[in-house]
Amino acid sequence: MAGRQIYNPDGFKNMEADGKITGYQFDFKAQYYRGITLSIVRDIKVNVDGEEVNREDIRLVVNGEAFTLEEMRTVIDSDYRWEFGDYATVTVCKEGGLAAGSHHIKAVQIIDPSYMPFQIEAVCEADFEMK
Amino acid sequence: MSCEIKRSVSLYSYQDEYYDKKLDLEGCLRETAKTGATGVELLAEQMIRRFPLPIETEEFRAQWFGWMEKYHLEPSCYDAFLENHIYDNRTLTLSEQVNMMKRDIRLASMLGFKNLRTLVSTPMDVIEGSLDYAEEKEVKIGLEVHAPFSLNSGWADGYMEMIHRTGTKYFGFIPDMGIFCKNIPDVLRDKARRHGASEECIKIVDEAYAERMAKGFVKIKYDLNLGKANMEYRMANGMKEMMDAVEAAGGGPADQEYAGASFTYSWSDPQDLIDNIDYIFHTHAKFYNMHEDYKETAVAIPEVIEAFKKAGYKGFLSSEYEGGEHLRADLPVDSIEQVRRHQEAMRRSIEDC
Helix, strand or coil: CCCCCCECCCCCEEEEECCEEEEEEEEEECCCCCCECHHHEEEEEEEECCEECCHHHEEEEECCEEEEHHHHCCCCCHHHCECCCCEEEEEEECCCCCCCEEEEEEEEEEECCCCCCCCEEEEEEEEEEEC | CCCCCEEEEEHHHHHHHHHCCCCCHHHHHHHHHHCCCCEEEECHHHHCCCCCHHHHCHHHHHHHHHHHHHCCCEEEEEECCCCCCCCCCCCCCHHHHHHHHHHHHHHHHHCCCCEEEECCCCCHHHHHHHHHHHHHHCCEEEEEECCCCCCCCHHHHHHHHHHHHHCCCCEEEEEEHHHEECCCCHHHHHHHHHCCCCHHHHHHHHHHHHHHHHHCCCCCCCCCCHHHHHHHHHHHCCHHHHHHHHHHCCCCHHHHHHHHHHHHCCECCCHHHHHCHHHECEEEEEECCECCCCCECCECHHHHHHHHHHHCCCCEEEEEECHHHHCCCCCCCCHHHHHHHHHHHHHHHHHCC
16 A cells, blocks of 8 residues: 555653653644645544544644643644645654554544535544654 | 637646745746746735735735736736634625625735635625726636536526626636546545555446446535535435445445545536626646646536637636545645646647637
8 A cells, every 4th residue: 555644653741841751742644635724623532543633632742832622722823834745744642652562553533624514534544663 | 719818827736846945936936937938826814924915915915016027927817715713613794705805805806916816705785895996906806616606507596596686797617627527536535445445445436436427427416515515415326325335235444435525526618608608717737637738637627628718718728636545645736737737738628719
């Protein structure tokens, strides 16, 4: 299979603060064909190894600024668009992060361009390795 | 016969290469020029980072017009997206929407575009409220006529009434050549097969399409509720009977997906273009798959260009490649080659006087 790449293969990492693992992160591209304000990203769902992540544990980082999904509802600034073809980083708060070894991610991007009668629900699945 | 039809490329076509960072904006312009096209259609929100701020700067505009000169290209059409649902808790007010439309008209004008594409979801009042400004900026607003919509329909009549009532010369139609599909695109059928659709169900869907063509598609009505209009249109064109037949044949998800998607293509008589030529100033030359022999198996390119010639059309036909969406999940996409072939096919039909 030679389909398009959605996830950055080097983007899966645990996050550390004060010597503790506080969570993990990954990078992916929006599955739509133009840059969008974060306000029309109506939801991001993350499931790793069958475990659904709580909505409030998710942040989307664009251009160095981290937003909760609630905050994203009002983000329309040009500096924080999710540009077409660019990775945005998703961080997930999870004590201890992810164990080394193989994992499977299933994330869903829900994007709502105004002209479409239905929202886009892009299911993004991949296997990845944590070092 | 008129042979003043011009060729353009919509940069929408190169989205897969842009996504993979194989082409940037200038790269897309360079590829456009290589095909022999002289026009370029831009989705500013797709390829101009930090939209719309750079367009406001002289620096960016100097670069843009520098590229136009370097690649011998002319801006053909600016594709606007009226993001009237930019917040999830409300739709923008009419005045806010008019301001957004005016912003886009202004941006289009600053980049040298004479035409602006607006989407079918644009409320009539927003268009009417922007007409004076469009005239002032000399940018024509074109409503995309995309399947399941069509010219010479109840839906189009709603807009014709507005054109006649206001006497405007700054609003018209941008037909999308996806309304001239003789068949369901082969890339869609191949995708259905990869996903496990049965030959029996594919046959049912293909025959139902052929039957719609033979009988003539029942056209869509004008309704502010686009979802409702679309559902009525589907039912009037035999969707239920076809879905029942697919179900009776044991159709699974891949069969149902193919059956449902078949309703996003349609056939209109190319005579519709001749009838409406006074209101057409730009065209999306939609295509799905160009073969090595320069044949598009779904879109009736020669017949449509023949109609444009008869009508004396002097606008652009702007290549809009949309086959990638049926490939990219599991196959590579080569938009550059697809657009090259499509431009060559159009060139042959245009120059065949």
